[in-house]
Amino acid sequence: MRLRRHFNYEERTALLFIAPVMTVLGVVAVFPIAYSFYLSFFRIKLTRPNRTPFVWFDNYLHLFKDEMFWTAVLRTTTFTVISVAAITLLALFVALLLNQDFRGRRLVSTVLLIPWAIPYVADALMWKWIYDSGYGALNGLLYQLDFIDKYMIWLGDQDKTLALIANAFVWKEVPLATILLLVSLKSIPSDLYQAARVDGAPLLQRFFHVTLPSMRTGFMLVIIYETMIAIRHFDLFFILTEGGPGTASHVLSWEIYVETFRNLSFGSGAAMSYLLALITFALAYFIIRTLGRSV
Amino acid sequence: MQTDRHLQSAGRAPGRSINYRRRAEIFRWLHRAVILAGSLAVMLVVLSPVAWLVSSSFQNEAEIVSVPPHWIPDQPTLKNFKAIFAATGDETVTYETRNKQDPASGDYIPSTAGNLLPAMANSFIVATLVVILNLLVGIPAAYAMAKIRFYGRNGSIYFILTTRVIPDIALVVPFFLVIKNLGLLDHILSLVITYLAITVPFTVFILIQYFEGLPDELDKAARVDGCSRFQSLTRVFLPLAMPSLVAVILFAFLTSWNEFLLALMFTQTAASQTLPIVLASFTSDFTISFSFINAAGLLAIVPPVIVAIVFERYIVSGLTAGAVKG
Known part of the structure; x- marks a missing residue:
């Protein structure tokens, strides 16, 4: 009865329609985030289930003093920077290609969807086999082409491992980035090119002064979106290296996994994942701000 | 396109318009070559890892550990798929049968x-x-x-x-x-x-x-x-x-x-x-x-x-x- 008095038919229908989604997301998204914030103030060891003292910000302070945490931050940053730079650059080339009108364009764009569609686990096992130091294709190919005279260790080499994992990541992420960049390429009004051509601007100048600036929003979107994906990426690290060799690929998501499910410290695991969520939110805020301005 | 070419050639001496046309032709040819090369590169980078996965899945044990690798299996085998689809029978390897083989050789279907x-x-x-x-x-x-x-x-x-x-x-x-x-x-x-x-x-x-x-x-x-x-x-x-x-x-x-x-x-x-x-x-x-x-x-x-x-x-x-x- 009260509902009827306060809301008109439209509003009641709307509330009824959005109620399921709000309930579901409340339970599976808002609640866990709030709960992990709450958990991060306790010392929770599953090995000692009956003692979970409230420790204020101890978990966070502990993290900031932990060398492993800063190593993980560094590895995550390196991985993210390499990956996002490569993804953006490669996606730009592929998007420029697919923006042309040529026979076989459909074929190329369909094939490009394959990496996007397959599971990360399959991507990981595929590259793990390619990088294999004993029988892998990378060794085989380089050997047959005479670039190396004996098989080398790839993932097991500290200096190469992050770049190789990034390669497997980039291979799978470029298709999506390409689609996003293609949208912004297609939305450049052709008058701009006409005008530039009439002014006698050569190809490269048209590219740098018309194409690139008009794609600003697209680049922004790709960079922020891919950064959000890269800083929390887990699957490849789990299958390819397990954080190794040494700490060479010990990224934040791996550190959260180890801390939570191997050391069974749920409190500090929650603190770390909460920090990661905050970083992601900050990035997302930038997405909404920048896009809000441009639309 | 039309007006734009018209404008450009109008600005040049009549004798050089042929030169311009040839340049346009070279440019078009180059454009096509770049597109072809780019398409091939994209296809190669996307498909070759997958192709290698497919090829490897049909190789028998001797081939899969050959150095350098057999890019295309000489004697393609379905034994892996048989093991997956007919999980019972000879192809299943238990702890005992596994022990009979040398685990180091890797010839092992789990x-x-x-x-x-x-x-x-x-x-x-x-x-x-x-x-x-x-x-x-x-x-x-x-x-x-x-x-x-x-x-x-x-x-x-x-x-x-x-x-x-x-x-x-x-x-x-x-x-x-x-x-x-x-x-x-x-x-x-x-x-x-x-x-x-x-x-x-x-x-x-x-x-x-x-x-x-x-x-x-x-x-x-x-x-x-x-x-x-x-x-x-x-x-x-x-x-x-x-x-x-x-x-x-x-x-x-x-x-x-x-x-x-x-x-x-x-x-x-x-x-x-x-x-x-x-x-x-x-x-x-x-x-x-x-x-x-x-x-x-x-x-x-x-x-x-x-x-x-x-x-x-x-x-x-x-x-x-x-x-x-x-």
Whole structure:
């Protein structure tokens, strides 16, 4: 009865329609985030289930003093920077290609969807086999082409491992980035090119002064979106290296996994994942701000 | 094009216009060559790792460990696939038969090979349930947010946007404790519930975009004809929204099919393990034949690849719509 008095038919229908989604997301998204914030103030060891003292910000302070945490931050940053730079650059080339009108364009764009569609686990096992130091294709190919005279260790080499994992990541992420960049390429009004051509601007100048600036929003979107994906990426690290060799690929998501499910410290695991969520939110805020301005 | 060429050649001496034409021709030829080279490069980079996975999955043990590798198997064999599809019989390797062989040679098909098909079934069931739930909660919400003016409409759209960016790894710790307390560990329901967190926001988003693109007059006409809001949604909008529904179904399905992190935390036995989990368990065992691992990987990528090729148009338009606002 009260509902009827306060809301008109439209509003009641709307509330009824959005109620399921709000309930579901409340339970599976808002609640866990709030709960992990709450958990991060306790010392929770599953090995000692009956003692979970409230420790204020101890978990966070502990993290900031932990060398492993800063190593993980560094590895995550390196991985993210390499990956996002490569993804953006490669996606730009592929998007420029697919923006042309040529026979076989459909074929190329369909094939490009394959990496996007397959599971990360399959991507990981595929590259793990390619990088294999004993029988892998990378060794085989380089050997047959005479670039190396004996098989080398790839993932097991500290200096190469992050770049190789990034390669497997980039291979799978470029298709999506390409689609996003293609949208912004297609939305450049052709008058701009006409005008530039009439002014006698050569190809490269048209590219740098018309194409690139008009794609600003697209680049922004790709960079922020891919950064959000890269800083929390887990699957490849789990299958390819397990954080190794040494700490060479010990990224934040791996550190959260180890801390939570191997050391069974749920409190500090929650603190770390909460920090990661905050970083992601900050990035997302930038997405909404920048896009809000441009639309 | 026409006016533009006219303008340019008008500015030049008559004698040089031929030169210009030749230059244009060279340019066009170069353009074509660059496109061809670029297309080939893209195809090569995308397809060659996959081709190597396919080739490896058909190799026998002697070939898979040859140095340098056999790019194309000399004697293709189906033994890996037989082991997966006929999990009982001679091909299954138990602990005893495994001991008879030298584990170091790696010629080993794991006894868990038979888990692959049940895992595929689990993945399929989970993905299907996730799709159904997505449609049930997503469609009315997206319609309301796109077509009904109500207090809190912008707020709810921003809320959906925010939930879309919650990283899955941040959900793992709280989810784990809750699911453990609910006694849902190692049950596929735990996956269905948690996968909603990573699929529903995207679903609602794509549908909002699509519904917003449909004219408001449709709604008004339906209402004038005596339709309720619900009827207007089911009879007028849903039939028109088919393309976006296809995209939504595909995304929710593929996301669930491919998901690894949450499944890794919440599943323990073959009863609930999904395909990525069983695959990952193969990769960490050094005694398992590489060709077997590749065969398992091949099975995991076939369904998504088919989906991607068949529904390319819907996927691209869906991703494009999903991109515009976040």
